[in-house]
Amino acid sequence: MKIATWNVNSVRARLGSVLLWLQTQRPDVLCLQETKVEDTQFPKEAFREMGYFTACYGQKAYNGVAILSLAPPDALQFGFPKMENTTDWNEQKRMMTATFGNLTIINVYLPNGESVDSSKFEYKLNFMQHLRDWLDQTYPPNPSVILTGDFNVAPEAIDVYAPEAWQNEVIFHPSARQALTHLAAWGFVDLFRKHHAEGGQYTWWDYRALAFSRNWGLRIDHIWGSVPVAQQCSACEIDRAPRAEPRPSDHTPMMATLTIG
DNA sequence: ATGGCGTACACCGTACGA
Numbered sequence: 126m127k128i129a130t131w132n133v134n135s136v137r138a139r140l141g142s143v144l145l146w147l148q149t150q151r152p153d154v155l156c157l158q159e160t161k162v163e164d165t166q167f168p169k170e171a172f173r174e175m176g177y178f179t180a181c182y183g184q185k186a187y188n189g190v191a192i193l194s195l196a197p198p199d200a201l202q203f204g205f206p207k208m209e210n211t212t213d214w215n216e217q218k219r220m221m222t223a224t225f226g227n228l229t230i231i232n233v234y235l236p237n238g239e240s241v242d243s244s245k246f247e248y249k250l251n252f253m254q255h256l257r258d259w260l261d262q263t264y265p266p267n268p269s270v271i272l273t274g275d276f277n278v279a280p281e282a283i284d285v286y287a288p289e290a291w292q293n294e295v296i297f298h299p300s301a302r303q304a305l306t307h308l309a310a311w312g313f314v315d316l317f318r319k320h321h322a323e324g325g326q327y328t329w330w331d332y333r334a335l336a337f338s339r340n341w342g343l344r345i346d347h348i349w350g351s352v353p354v355a356q357q358c359s360a361c362e363i364d365r366a367p368r369a370e371p372r373p374s375d376h377t378p379m380m381a382t383l384t385i386g
Numbered sequence: 387a388t389g390g391c392g393t394a395c396a397c398c399g400t401a402c403g404a
Contacts, residue, residue, distance in 0.1 A: 134403085135393055159403085161394070186394050187402075237404055277404070290387055296404055329404070332391035341387075343404070375392080375404080 126385055127152040128230065130346055131367075131378035132275040132329075136160040136191065139374055140168055142367055147175050150364070152380055153195050154223070156232035158275045160189035167191065182221040190221050190232050190274070198223040205259055214255055228354070228385070229264075233274040238295030246295050249277070253304040260311045269385075272313055273348040275376065278305040280315065283324025284344035296343060314355035316348045316381045317363070328363055329376045337368055348381045357384045 129152040133139040136157060147155065160167065160183045169179040172193055182203040183189030192198070202222040204215035214220075219234045233256065238249035264270060278301045282288040291297035309315070317326070327342025336342065350358055360382040368377035 138393065159393095237402080239402080239404090287387060291404095294404075331387085331389095331404075334388070334390065336387090336391095345404075372392085 126154075126228075126383045127380055128154045128156075128271060128273065128348060128383065129378050129380040130156045130158070130232070130273040130275075130348055132158040132234070132346060132374060132376035134159050134374040134376065135162070136189075137162055137166075137168060138372070140171060142370055142373065144171060144175055146364075146367055146378060147172070147177060147193070150378075150380065151195075154225070154230055155193040155378075156230065156273050157191040157193065158189075158232070158234035160191050161186055162189060180221065180223060182218050184218045188217045188219050188234060190219060190234055192221060192223045192230065192232055194223065194225070196225060198225060200224040205255070212251070212255075214252065219252070220256070228269045228271065230271045230273065233272065233276070235275065235277045237277050238301070241293065241295055241298055241300075243295075246298075246300075249295065250300060250304050253301075253308055257308050257311055267353055268351055269353050270351040271348065271354055271381075272308075272350075275345060276305065276347050277345055278302065279343050279345050280305060280318070280347075281324075284327070286325075286327070286341045286343065291343070296345060309349065312351050313349035314352065314358075316350050316355060316358050316361040317344070317379065319355060319358065320361045326363055328379055330368065332375050346376055346379060348379060350381070350383075354383065358382065359384050 238246035
């Protein structure tokens, strides 16, 4: 079973690229982030013609997630369950889940945070804590769970071009890394890192300053598996090819191979 | 590593991204 993630930076602007990638890679599941489209405007028909079911949870202009799959999901959840007297964590459409058999895939687009002194950075850290709290409340011990998407946090210095400069930014700030560590401590294994020890392997490059050709990038998109999933993961790869196409997303897809399903 | 790119929305500039 192949599980992929891709921040497409507008599913409508990137439709041709995504369809081509599905045709060549044929993942069983593709999690999209930053779809930037309301559900009624989502190009479901094009994906259906490619053989994929679509479940989407989006909004106009910003954010938005979707899960495409060759098999219909057994269950779907859009956003977090409502909780009384707390922040509405579904105001921005950033999280959905799909279950296939006993495997649940959580697709998340974590907030960027803008700058360290911004209230958006506080929101980012709180969102990450909320995600951890929700995981604690939702899943029993040893479930088969994948948490994937655009996390907007680089785990280690080897995941960042020029880490000294980026440690003062929201992507690699010690507070963001601490929140990421806390999230992982729920019981996740970084599936890319499980199969690749080397640094300099990125999933995002700035559009400006020829960043891609210089490999000035960040590893901020992730596929994490709970221990039972990680034990059955045989490969996890970043595919740089879509980033080299004309008019690409600034993120490129990655895909994990599981020996289940 | 800086702010030089790209997308959406809705007016021809602004918000936002990482």
